[in-house]
Every structure is written in structure tokens, then in C-alpha cells.
Amino acid sequence: VLFVAQVLVSGLTLGSLYALTALGFAIIFRATAVVNFAQGEMMMIGAMLALALHADYGLGYAPAFVFALAGAWCMGVVIERVAYRPLLNAPIFTVILSTVAVGQMLRSGVRIVRGHELALFPPVVSPTPFTVGGVRLTFLNVAIVAIAVVVLLAFLGFFRWTRTGWAMRATAQNRDAAALVGVSVPRVFSMSWGISAVLAATAGILLAPLITITPDMGAIGIKGFIGAILGGYNSLVGSVVGGFALGVLENLAGVYISSAFKDVVTFCVLIVVLVFRPAGMFGTPESRRV
Amino acid sequence: MMPMTGPPRRWRVVLCVVGFGGLLLAPSVLPPYPQFVLSMTLVNAIAAMGVNLSMGYAGQVSIGHAGFVAIGAYTTAILMAKMAMPFWLTLPLGGVLAAGFGVLIGLPALRLSHLYISMVTFGFGQVVGLIVLNWVALTNGPNGLAVPFVTLGRYVFSSESFYYVIVVVFIVLLWMARNFVYSRLGRGFLAIRESEMAAEAMGVHLARYKAIAFAVGAFYGGAAGCLYAGLSNFVNPDAFVFIVSVLYLTMNVVGGMGTLAGPLLGATIFTVLPEMLRPFAEYKDFLSGALLLAFLVFFPRGLVGLLTPAPGPARLDPRSATTVHSAADEA
Numbered sequence: 001v002l003f004v005a006q007v008l009v010s011g012l013t014l015g016s017l018y019a020l021t022a023l024g025f026a027i028i029f030r031a032t033a034v035v036n037f038a039q040g041e042m043m044m045i046g047a048m049l050a051l052a053l054h055a056d057y058g059l060g061y062a063p064a065f066v067f068a069l070a071g072a073w074c075m076g077v078v079i080e081r082v083a084y085r086p087l088l089n090a091p092i093f094t095v096i097l098s099t100v101a102v103g104q105m106l107r108s109g110v111r112i113v114r115g116h117e118l119a120l121f122p123p124v125v126s127p128t129p130f131t132v133g134g135v136r137l138t139f140l141n142v143a144i145v146a147i148a149v150v151v152l153l154a155f156l157g158f159f160r161w162t163r164t165g166w167a168m169r170a171t172a173q174n175r176d177a178a179a180l181v182g183v184s185v186p187r188v189f190s191m192s193w194g195i196s197a198v199l200a201a202t203a204g205i206l207l208a209p210l211i212t213i214t215p216d217m218g219a220i221g222i223k224g225f226i227g228a229i230l231g232g233y234n235s236l237v238g239s240v241v242g243g244f245a246l247g248v249l250e251n252l253a254g255v256y257i258s259s260a261f262k263d264v265v266t267f268c269v270l271i272v273v274l275v276f277r278p279a280g281m282f283g284t285p286e287s288r289r290v
Numbered sequence: 291m292m293p294m295t296g297p298p299r300r301w302r303v304v305l306c307v308v309g310f311g312g313l314l315l316a317p318s319v320l321p322p323y324p325q326f327v328l329s330m331t332l333v334n335a336i337a338a339m340g341v342n343l344s345m346g347y348a349g350q351v352s353i354g355h356a357g358f359v360a361i362g363a364y365t366t367a368i369l370m371a372k373m374a375m376p377f378w379l380t381l382p383l384g385g386v387l388a389a390g391f392g393v394l395i396g397l398p399a400l401r402l403s404h405l406y407i408s409m410v411t412f413g414f415g416q417v418v419g420l421i422v423l424n425w426v427a428l429t430n431g432p433n434g435l436a437v438p439f440v441t442l443g444r445y446v447f448s449s450e451s452f453y454y455v456i457v458v459v460f461i462v463l464l465w466m467a468r469n470f471v472y473s474r475l476g477r478g479f480l481a482i483r484e485s486e487m488a489a490e491a492m493g494v495h496l497a498r499y500k501a502i503a504f505a506v507g508a509f510y511g512g513a514a515g516c517l518y519a520g521l522s523n524f525v526n527p528d529a530f531v532f533i534v535s536v537l538y539l540t541m542n543v544v545g546g547m548g549t550l551a552g553p554l555l556g557a558t559i560f561t562v563l564p565e566m567l568r569p570f571a572e573y574k575d576f577l578s579g580a581l582l583l584a585f586l587v588f589f590p591r592g593l594v595g596l597l598t599p600a601p602g603p604a605r606l607d608p609r610s611a612t613t614v615h616s617a618a619d620e621a
Contacts, residue, residue, distance in 0.1 A: 029405075033405070034405075035405050035408060035409065037353075037412075082583075083583060083587075086587045087586065087587060090586070090590065091349075092403075092404045092405065093345070093349075093351045093404050093408065094586050094590060096351060096353070096404070096405070096408050097353075097539055097543065097582065097586055098582075098583055098586045098587070100353065100536055100539070100582070101536075101540075101579045101580070101582035101583035101586065102579070102583065103579075104533065104536055104575060104576075104578070104579030104582070105576055105579035105580055105583070107575070108572070108573075108574075108575035108576040108579065109576055111572060111575075112572050112573060112576060222412075222416070225409070226413075229409065260424040261420075261424055263416075263420050264417055264420050264421060264424070267413045267414075267416050267417040267420070268417065270409065270410075270413045271398075271410060271413055271414070271417075274398060274402065274406055274409060274410050274413075275397075275398040278401065278402055278406050
């Protein structure tokens with residue numbers, strides 16, 4: 001039991017990061033019906049910006065993080081203008097490819113600017129472990145989960161209780177109807193990509209102290225996307241739950257199956273879910289209209 | 291865009307003769323390395339043709355095509371290195387095995403929209419990459435596998451003479467793709483691409499056609515993988531990563547998706563250009579990403595589209611268009 005609890009703790013730590021990314025995916029998907037394949041790269045950008053601001057420009061942690069998130073927001077908005085807006089009337093797979101292109105440009109762009117060096121993020125809180133009831137925890141675990149939960153709740157609240165949040169949900173339901181009642185749809189697009197970028201960057205910054213920061217670290221963002229599918233792509237809460245579930249599942253698979261094949265297990269989960277229940281645990285199935 | 295458009299028949303014949311003649315004569319004028327690049331161009335062109343058949347013609351997104359190429363390459367490598375099977379058997383086997391996986395991917399595609407298919411194919415590409423990397427007992431993991439030289443009777447192929455094998459396979463596959471596109475199946479693919487619902491209403495068996503679309507695309511990928519293994523005599527997981535799948539897509543988009551010439555043009559550009567840009571290797575991925583985005587936004591029909599007139603209404607005689615309008619107005 002203790003052992004399972006230990007696995008759960010590390011699973012939830014990872015899961016909270018997946019949940020942040022998953023929510024980002026879901027927001028873009030609902031607002032613009034596009035899968036953003038550059039989401040993982042936005043995660044990487046967040047971590048890189050924070051690292052550059054902190055290590056190279058000597059900013060304190062707090063300002064470095066705030067500026068990194070602001071930078072991520074701007075990039076999200078710019079990407080929407082460059083890679084999504086011009087393709088509004090294009091076939092859907094054109095738009096998917098354009099996000100793939102953006103991801104590749106971000107990855108290689110960072111590599112050009114920063115080279116191949118691996119960077120470690122200096123720990124923000126003490127990494128020394130302590131035990132609670134036999135389970136080893138670090139302040140980092142606790143801080144990551146706590147911050148992720150607060151951010152997630154804040155955004156879910158934002159969608160539920162603010163006018164802008166309503167406007168975004170209205171656009172997700174029916175773009176034309178939303179425009180008719182006075183919602184500025186283009187503004188919603190910008191907002192969605194901006195918010196999604198901020199969520200990804202938050203996940204990136206939280207992840208940074210756990211791993212080495214490389215231009216390819218965005219690959220982990222894909223886990224967020226699997227989480228979103230597991231939970232239900234068109235449900236915001238569902239995607240968050242799916243993110244957490246995936247983190248736990250992955251750690252269980254790592255322990256009980258094989259740590260080398262745990263990523264294979266997560267991708268198999270993806271394919272099985274898509275085959276048997278594409279709408280995920282909480283999503284509503286797509287319907288086809290003539 | 292109907293497959294019947296294109297240059298006049300006479301020009302096409304001239305083009306084919308010049309093209310194939312050039313391919314056969316090329317080794318006598320090219321130094322070894324450029325010839326190797328030409329071989330790689332043809333291998334990439336075969337893989338890109340696969341993407342084109344399932345994506346450009348049947349409209350089924352495939353962003354994990356490197357997975358199929360990996361299956362072909364590793365089938366050849368493992369069977370040749372560990373079981374001493376001749377290349378001439380592993381080539382069809384690799385293609386068929388990849389096609390089998392293509393069918394498996396294509397089955398769920400019946401129920402899923404583009405977005406989900408993009409995720410399934412992406413996930414598939416990742417899974418294959420991870421298995422190849424981690425199943426060390428079978429694939430030798432990140433260290434890769436050496437592939438024995440291809441032999442025919444007593445004759446041992448060098449990478450120079452293996453070029454001719456690639457040319458022959460390439461020509462056969464290109465000819466098959468051409469016939470395929472003009473066939474009943476190919477027309478069914480176009481119908482699915484333009485509107486699944488309309489295609490279904492016209493009697494196109496969606497499940498079967500989608501499965502075939504993936505199988506054919508995967509077969510080309512698998513064949514390309516087999517040739518790659520035979521050409522380079524070495525396979526390792528780095529050759530089949532996500533960025534390679536993106537490269538196949540880029541070849542199609544820049545060349546012109548849904549045309550026979552498009553992937554060939556794209557494969558040429560994106561195999562030769564990186565060789566010329568060697569000193570700027572860092573910028574090559576950025577450049578190909580930027581080109582992909584630029585073509586998607588500004589020239590969605592690719593280079594071939596720039597050379598041929600736009601299909602559909604834009605090509606209609608303006609006078610007949612006005613007649614239709616005024617007739618409609620009067621009615």
C-alpha cells in the first residue's frame with residue numbers, strides 16, 4: 001500500500017503537468033477545432049524563457065516566471081495570427097500541418113539561438129525529501145501539484161464565471177451564433193491561443209526543475225494531449241482529469257510492466273481510447289451533420 | 291482536382307522518356323556521393339508517394355509515416371541479418387507487413403474525423419519509434435543494426451549498383467501509383483477526399499476504401515524502408531523519428547499534394563537541398579518548417595500548382611459562367 005502511495009505521488013506530480021497541457025489542448029480545440037501540435041514546443045519555450053531570464057539576465061525567480069509567461073502569451077497570439085487565422089477556410093488537415101510546421105520552427109529556432117547545450121534549472125525550493133506516513137515527498141512535488149491545481153481551478157473558474165469565459169464557451173458551441181450575439185470571434189481565437197500558450201508554459205516552468213531543459217523537451221507535451229484524449233477532448237474538466245489519470249497510469253505501467261516501455265503503454269492507451277471511445281471518459285461523442 | 295488534368299499527352303511521354311533515360315544514365319556522369327544522394331531522393335520519393343496516396347488522394351491525414359518506413363527497414367534488416375533471408379523476399383514482405391499495419395490504422399479511421407486520425411497516425415509513428423528504440427533484443431536499440439550487402443546469385447551489390455535496383459522499384463511503384471490513381475479505386479479516393487458523405491451516398495464503400503488508402507500508403511512507406519536498409523546497409527532509430535514524418539509531409543505540400551509529380555519534386559528538393567546546405571545544418575530544419583508553413587498559407591497547391599492552371603471554377607470560361615448566372619436570374 002505504501003508502495004502504491006509512492007507511485008501515486010510521483011504519478012500525480014507528472015499528472016498535474018499533463019493536466020495543464022491537456023487543458024491547453026482542449027481550449028484551443030474547443031475554440032478553433034484544431035489540434036495544436038506545437039503545444040509541447042510552447043511548454044519548452046516557457047521553460048527556456050524562464051531559464052534565459054533567470055540565468056542569463058539575472059532576474060529573480062518571480063519576475064523571470066512572470067515575463068516568461070507573458071512572452072508565451074505573446075507567442076501564442078502571434079502563432080494564431082500567422083498559422084491559424086490565414087487558414088480559417090482551408091481544409092482541416094492543412095491547419096494541423098501548419099501547427100506541425102510551427103512546432104518544428106520553434107524547436108529548431110531555439111536550437112539555433114541556444115545551441116545544443118543541456119541546461120539545468122536551479123531548484124526554486126529545497127529538493128530534500130521528507131516523509132509523510134512513510135511516503136517520501138519533496139517540496140518540489142508538493143509545490144508542482146499545488147501550483148498546477150491552483151492554476152487549473154483559476155482557469156476553469158474563468159470559463160465559468162467571467163464574461164470573456166462565456167464568450168469563449170459560446171464560440172466553442174457555435175461560432176456563427178456567438179458572432180451574432182456580439183462576441184468578437186477573432187478576439188476569442190487570440191485569447192484561446194494565448195491562454196493555451198500560458199498553460200503550456202506554466203507546465204514547462206514547473207517541469208523544468210525535474211528534467212534537463214533541451215529544445216526537444218516539448219516531446220513530453222504530447223502526454224498532455226494523450227491525457228486530453230483520455231479524459232475527453234471537448235470537455236475542459238474531462239481533459240484535466242485525463243491528464244492526472246495518465247500521469248498515474250504511466251507510473252503504474254512503469255512499475256508493473258517495464259520502465260522502458262511505459263511510453264509505449266501510454267500511446268497504446270491513446271490508440272485504444274480512440275478506437276473504442278474517441279470522445280474519451282467525459283466527452284460527448286461527435287455527431288455528423290449533413 | 292481531377293487526375294485527368296496535366297500536360298498534354300505528347301509532352302508527358304517526352305517527359306517520361308527524358309526522366310527515365312536520365313535516371314538510367316545518371317551514374318555514368320555522377321560521382322559516387324551525388325549518386326548516393328540521388329538514390330536517397332528516389333527512396334524518399336517512394337515514401338512521399340505513399341503519404342500522397344493516402345493523404346493527397348484519399349484525404350486521410352498521415353503524420354506518422356516514418357513508422358511505416360521503419361517497419362519496412364527493420365523487417366529487411368532483421369530478416370537479412372538474423373535469418374539470412376534474401377533481400378528479394380524481404381522487400382515484398384516489408385511492404386506487406388507495413389500495409390498490414392496500415393489496415394489496422396485504417397480500421398478505426400472509419401469512425402474518426404481528421405483530427406482523431408491525425409492523432410492515431412501520430413501515436414502510431416511514436417509507438418513504432420519507441421519500440422524500435424527499446425526492444426533491444428530484436429532491434430539492437432539505439433546502436434542500430436548492420437544490414438548485409440544485397441546479393442543476386444554470386445553478384446554482390448555495392449551502393450553504386452544498388453542504385454539500379456532502386457530505379458527499377460521506383461519506376462514500377464510510380465507506374466502502379468499512376469494506374470491506381472486513374473482506376474476505380476483512385477476515383478473513389480478522390481470522392482472520399484472531397485466529401486465522405488457524398489462518396490458514401492454514391493456507393494463508395496467507406497470502410498473498405500479507407501482501409502485500402504492506408505494500406506497502399508503504408509505499402510509504399512514499407513517498400514521505401516526496405517530500399518533504405520539495402521542502400522545504407524545500416525538502420526537505427528534516428529532515421530525514423532517524428533521529424534522524418536514531417537519531412538515526408540513537407541515534400542508533398544511543397545511539391546504539390548494530390549498530384550503524381552508533386553512528391554517527386556518535393557523529395558528532390560528536400561533531399562538535395564540539405565546536402566547543399568550542409569554548412570548551415572542548424573538552419574535546415576527551421577527552413578523546412580518555414581517552407582511548409584509558407585506553402586500551406588500562400589501556395590496550398592504546391593509547386594505543381596504554380597505551374598498548372600487552378601482547377602474548378604477558376605478555369606471555367608468567364609462567358610459561360612455569366613450565362614449561367616443570367617439564366618438563373620431570369621428564371
